[in-house]
Amino acid sequence: MSKLTEKRRVVIPVRAGDVMAEFISFDGDDSGKEHIGIFFEGTNSEKNDIPLVRLHSECLTGDVFGSGRCDCGEQLDEAIDRINQEGGYILYLRQEGRGIGLYSKLDAYALQDQGYDTYQANEMLHLPEDGRDFGIAAEMLKAVGVTQLRLLTNNPDKAKQLMEHGIDVAELVPTKVHMNQHNRQYLETKAKRKHHTLKFD
Ligand SMILES: Nc1nc2c(ncn2[C@@H]2O[C@H](COP(=O)(O)OP(=O)(O)OP(=O)(O)O)[C@@H](O)[C@H]2O)c(=O)[nH]1
Numbered sequence: 001m002s003k004l005t006e007k008r009r010v011v012i013p014v015r016a017g018d019v020m021a022e023f024i025s026f027d028g029d030d031s032g033k034e035h036i037g038i039f040f041e042g043t044n045s046e047k048n049d050i051p052l053v054r055l056h057s058e059c060l061t062g063d064v065f066g067s068g069r070c071d072c073g074e075q076l077d078e079a080i081d082r083i084n085q086e087g088g089y090i091l092y093l094r095q096e097g098r099g100i101g102l103y104s105k106l107d108a109y110a111l112q113d114q115g116y117d118t119y120q121a122n123e124m125l126h127l128p129e130d131g132r133d134f135g136i137a138a139e140m141l142k143a144v145g146v147t148q149l150r151l152l153t154n155n156p157d158k159a160k161q162l163m164e165h166g167i168d169v170a171e172l173v174p175t176k177v178h179m180n181q182h183n184r185q186y187l188e189t190k191a192k193r194k195h196h197t198l199k200f201d
């Protein structure tokens with residue numbers, strides 16, 4: 001039994017009205033974070049029975065402003081495109097800065113400008129390298145009735161944590177590698193330190 005339940009579903013036409021998405025709120029999360037589920041029905045005529053799902057951790061700089069320091073904005077765009085076609089969910093998790101928050105992420109960026117890598121910078125601030133708990137995502141999935149999925153990610157920890165919380169990850173679907181001159185070291189560090197898959201086309 002999930003401790004979360006669906007609260008409300010509202011249809012929002014996104015991408016200037018080209019894409020219909022259902023935004024889902026939840027009851028039962030006492031953390032005070034407003035995590036959002038976004039459902040896409042899928043436009044492909046032949047659909048896989050298993051939904052495609054992305055767990056996307058909030059990144060204000062990347063998602064809203066298209067920051068080149070990370071790949072979050074491009075990954076979110078890619079996820080909307082693919083999941084709108086194939087059908088499934090984006091879980092937009094309010095875990096800014098891998099859980100440390102926006103102000104601390106800016107502090108970590110300042111340290112990265114002095115030469116520390118993305119994980120060292122968090123440690124220098126006495127914060128966890130990655131403070132995210134994807135258990136809440138598993139609860140959200142159970143609340144919307146999803147217990148088996150294909151996961152759109154390059155981060156093996158997301159799949160591991162979902163499986164530990166009773167979700168069957170039937171397939172890992174890698175995202176494209178959105179690399180530029182500003183985020184190369186960030187991406188390469190994730191691959192080296194946390195075994196993210198960087199699959200070039
Ligand atoms: N602390 C910190 N957080 C960062 C930095 N760069 C990006 N982030 C955060 O990292 C998170 C990235 O989230 P995701 O794209 O969902 O996850 P991921 O672990 O990269 O895995 P993928 O599913 O492969 O994209 C966001 O919350 C960003 O705000 C950084 O240099 N320091």
Ligand SMILES: [Zn+2]
Nearest residue numbers: 059062070072
């Ligand atoms: Zn980002």
